[in-house]
Amino acid sequence: MIDVAQLAGVSHQTVSRVLNDHPHVREETRVRVLDAMLELGYRRNLTARALATRRTDTIGVIAFDTTLYGPARTLFSIEQAARARGYVVHMATVPDPEEDAFSDALRRLLEQSVTGVVVLAPQRAAVRVMGGLPADLAAVAVEGGAVPGLPSVVVDQVDGAVQATVHLLELGHREVVHVRGREDWIEASARHQGWQQALVTAGVAVRPALPGDWSARSGHEAGRRLLAEHPGVTAVFCANDHMALGLVRALTEAGVSVPHDVSVVGFDDIAEAEFLCPPLTTVHQDFAEVGRRCVDVLLERVEADGGWFDGPPVVVPSELVVRASTAPPGAGIPAR
Amino acid sequence: MIDVAQLAGVSHQTVSRVLNDHPHVREETRVRVLDAMLELGYRRNLTARALATRRTDTIGVIAFDTTLYGPARTLFSIEQAARARGYVVHMATVPDPEEDAFSDALRRLLEQSVTGVVVLAPQRAAVRVMGGLPADLAAVAVEGGAVPGLPSVVVDQVDGAVQATVHLLELGHREVVHVRGREDWIEASARHQGWQQALVTAGVAVRPALPGDWSARSGHEAGRRLLAEHPGVTAVFCANDHMALGLVRALTEAGVSVPHDVSVVGFDDIAEAEFLCPPLTTVHQDFAEVGRRCVDVLLERVEADGGWFDGPPVVVPSELVVRASTAPPGAGIPAR
């Protein structure tokens, strides 16, 4: 920077002013400085800048598994929104959903002096750790359930699950089995809750849900249990599309037709849902919107210097997309 | 840090030594300093450290769309490997595959003084931009095709495509149609090349491939074109699983059975491939390994202070996984 200043015949401060688009720099001087930069191949050092300003213009994202559909999409749109606002994204992945792992990730981000933190880890353990965030750190929880004092951005999971279940009931199904998501995940609970709520409202008996872990494999497993343990069932609501797809496969293998014998609804609306066999009825989530809102909220918090937050969560609506995996009740799963 | 030093009754330098696990610090002093840190809730400032050492222990990842299966998985494992080695990952997503967008992402990372850069952007435009990287910057290309002077880590795409095509030919198919990946992508070319090579070796005529853009939708589209334009065809090799799935859907809709009438092979081995209808025969890629190797190579380059690199690329093998979407030739696609 000193070199540039010398070459342009100005002081280092003027160079800094040019760099930061300050007013009160004569056009002629500006051009001279810009030329000097170009000639010397100068690149500003944001590290030094961060040290001086105590701002890094960096946001940290704590995530569990960025390979899953929802997190992957959200992360992607967070990065885009952040970039558009002049921020850089630090990833901090958490290898297992234990509290220590979250604290560890958080500590790493804090050492990097991130300007704010997005917690994209929809597990209860993450929520607990976030309770202990430094009060002056701007933070936002995504899909994180309610953390006292923190803003959050969520998709309306409960409503989505209600829509899915009501859709099945309205088609005439007398019972809807639920395959739930991974234990300890807030989203799994919310979808479970929505399902339960819709059944209760309709006056239908609620039976225990089948376990799942979001994977197609666990959906397949659930499908086999369904065949073995739930004869007569004609409708299933799976907590995500991958499990739905695995379940459909298990039914198909057993000669049970979807949707003719059994209707299946998923959740997420993955890009390929439309092209599965049969095209999957599912609940659409607008992850891109979640990411954007998330950055909006976070940067508002940054302006406000962190501190206790008491507003309501930002809720992004979910929407049922009816395709071909649901139909009026058919034969159901045959008794063994 | 000064505060900690004062509280512990030592100099700032001793605090620094404790922080960095230097030898030659008496155990008793170390404990005293550690206690003082705890008491004051001290957190080291890596920004200042970076300024003083001129190392950020940060690696930047330039990626195009981290939502796609391969990139998502690779990014994930890069982050894990980097973390294990004490590095933090900066994401820099590129909104469109133009050279300007790549240079822009690169500039942003350089301003952040990243220690090294992984280019996870398998497009030709990315390769061109990488040619202009500063010589002293450690960098590695993933799936990037050969960039002169740069190390790269790649999955053996050509071989995978050969395996897929040969598998179909060995089943007795006389012709194999290819649905290719997105234009300008190195991987699309490599898979196309492998397919072509296998056909030529077998003495089979090569017909133009059908276009695709990796999406299930484009696979579906290709399926419809196949039905319209390629009667009699009994085997298709799609450049990725999502297109394969869309194509299977299109065939199914037309009453063409997979694998009975037509065999289909994909590429990637996405997690749900095993649970599609029918379970998809595909080429498995070990993205986790790619990510790990990538970080290994990059950090070696960091040790070596960048500079020209002349070694061969690190090649991660790909492997055909035979499932139920392929069989000996059947009826094929009926003429209209």
Add this chain to the structure above:
DNA sequence: GCGGCGAGTGTGAGCGCTCACATCCGCCTC
């Protein structure tokens, strides 16, 4: 006894920037 060595510690400079302030100049107002 003296020099040397290595363990343990302290001192000051400086990394590349921005901040607060000081300065200078030209122009307007009364």
Add this chain to the structure above:
DNA sequence: GAGGCGGATGTGAGCGCTCACACTCGCCGC
């Protein structure tokens, strides 16, 4: 012509750390 104001620039300190070096001490060898 004195005073003031705002545009355009320069000056020096300091952000929180590490680096190179200096220093002190106890112990060894000769």
